[in-house]
Amino acid sequence: MKSTDLKRKKRSAGGDSKGAARNTASGIRGRRKSLDQAALAFGRPKNKTSKTMLKSTSPEMARLFYSPEAQAVKKEICAVGWKLWMRSYVDGNGGNISCRIGENAVICTPTLLSKVDLKPEDLCLVDLEGNQLAGDLPRTSEAFLHLEIYKNVPEARAVVHCHPPHATAYAITGCIPPSPIIPEFDVFVGRVAITPYETPGTKKFAETVIPFVRNHNTILLGNHGIVCWADSPTHAEWYAENLETYCWTLLISKQLDVPFARIPFEKEQDLLAIKKRLGLPDARFSMKKYTRSDRSEDSGKIALTPLGAKRK
Ligand SMILES: [Zn+2]
Numbered sequence: 001m002k003s004t005d006l007k008r009k010k011r012s013a014g015g016d017s018k019g020a021a022r023n024t025a026s027g028i029r030g031r032r033k034s035l036d037q038a039a040l041a042f043g044r045p046k047n048k049t050s051k052t053m054l055k056s057t058s059p060e061m062a063r064l065f066y067s068p069e070a071q072a073v074k075k076e077i078c079a080v081g082w083k084l085w086m087r088s089y090v091d092g093n094g095g096n097i098s099c100r101i102g103e104n105a106v107i108c109t110p111t112l113l114s115k116v117d118l119k120p121e122d123l124c125l126v127d128l129e130g131n132q133l134a135g136d137l138p139r140t141s142e143a144f145l146h147l148e149i150y151k152n153v154p155e156a157r158a159v160v161h162c163h164p165p166h167a168t169a170y171a172i173t174g175c176i177p178p179s180p181i182i183p184e185f186d187v188f189v190g191r192v193a194i195t196p197y198e199t200p201g202t203k204k205f206a207e208t209v210i211p212f213v214r215n216h217n218t219i220l221l222g223n224h225g226i227v228c229w230a231d232s233p234t235h236a237e238w239y240a241e242n243l244e245t246y247c248w249t250l251l252i253s254k255q256l257d258v259p260f261a262r263i264p265f266e267k268e269q270d271l272l273a274i275k276k277r278l279g280l281p282d283a284r285f286s287m288k289k290y291t292r293s294d295r296s297e298d299s300g301k302i303a304l305t306p307l308g309a310k311r312k
Pocket residue numbers: 094095161162163200224225
């Protein structure tokens with residue numbers, strides 16, 4: 001993208017001084033009014049007022065939600081939302097971000113808000129069952145997907161769900177990107193899993209990640225997009241970047257009409273050792289012994305059962 005295009009994009013997003021008007025009280029009121037109208041159009045309940053929401057928020061949760069630590073997390077989530085939007089990984093009000101800040105407390109993005117417009121005061125607090133504990137706007141309808149990951153992976157502190165175009169191209173065709181081909185990708189992400197399609201926003205959809213999420217920090221969601229978990233929102237967004245760039249590169253290389261050159265099996269072991277040192281998950285670690293014959297030669301083709309899950 002040319003720098004002039006970038007400036008135009010930023011300007012249209014309210015990134016200039018004129019756009020700062022949206023931050024005024026009337027700007028926020030106007031934005032929330034249109035959100036309420038959109039919520040009604042989508043059949044969602046009208047947004048509760050700040051006063052009503054605070055009434056139902058316990059003093060303990062209010063303290064947690066407005067603590068300096070939580071405020072820092074909110075800022076980080078907004079920064080991640082900005083990156084996702086600037087990279088065209090989220091369209092319309094698509095995508096959602098969350099961070100677990102307590103045993104039973106998760107900060108998440110609200111529903112029906114573009115990630116480029118996110119402000120710390122827009123964020124919500126939910127428990128692991130999806131009940132909203134604090135925040136003026138209704139939580140994302142995809143909260144269950146995030147919460148299922150926190151329930152199944154105790155070390156997951158943050159989750160990012162988005163729709164990057166090249167990775168989503170794999171997700172809509174039921175294809176797993178072949179690996180190992182690029183070392184950085186194999187270390188930070190590696191072979192990804194792909195879930196069967198389910199209706200977004202449902203518990204059934206959220207549960208599709210359960211068989212894969214312990215062994216994979218990045219998952220393709222069938223006919224939908226991707227989801228990544230990590231120790232922070234920033235790092236979860238990095239995995240989305242890793243996967244999207246990898247898929248993009250693979251698709252470009254297809255134009256050369258020459259087969260992919262795979263990293264040799266022996267060298268793959270070096271990458272696995274680095275990955276283990278970094279404490280990153282990988283389906284190959286859960287195998288009793290990972291051998292040359294376990295390398296799937298058909299990866300890149302339609303394969304709804306990912307490596308690792310086959311062994312259960
Ligand atoms: Zn989505």
